[in-house]
Amino acid sequence: MSNIKKFYLLCVLGLFSTHFVLAQNRNISGTVTDPQKCPIPGVSVTVRGTVNSTLTDINGKFYLIVPPREVILDFFMYGYINPAVALPPELSVIDVELEEEPPLIIIESLGILRFVPKFSPLCNKDQMNKAWPGKTGFVWCRD
Incomplete structure (x- = not known):
């Protein structure tokens, strides 16, 4: 293989590898609790503007893959006020306390x-x- 073909091949591979490095998502996790610090299972956690969502487990914990930029997480559970929380790019763990809706x-x-x-x-x-x-x-x- 000639040196020019090797150079072009190396350039193309270099371009693709930088694309994958720049587009990496990040993993986030957290816990959802009530005002008494008890975990709330079954809370829907959604990344606003995407279809990425998950539910909290029996211990109120959730794990989600989000883009590397700032995202807004929407939390939803019947009987509670449903907050939207901004998650900056440098944060990977977030704990949220849901307030009960007034009767x-x-x-x-x-x-x-x-x-x-x-x-x-x-x-x-x-x-x-x-x-x-x-x-x-x-x-x-x-x-």
């Missing part, structure tokens, strides 16, 4: 749904019937 009462009256905070004065059916006599058909409390 709600759902009132159905004449086909209209009303969402009332549980700690409102209208927190039981008797008080609601006084406020809306004969008009509350359905009351549901989520604790």
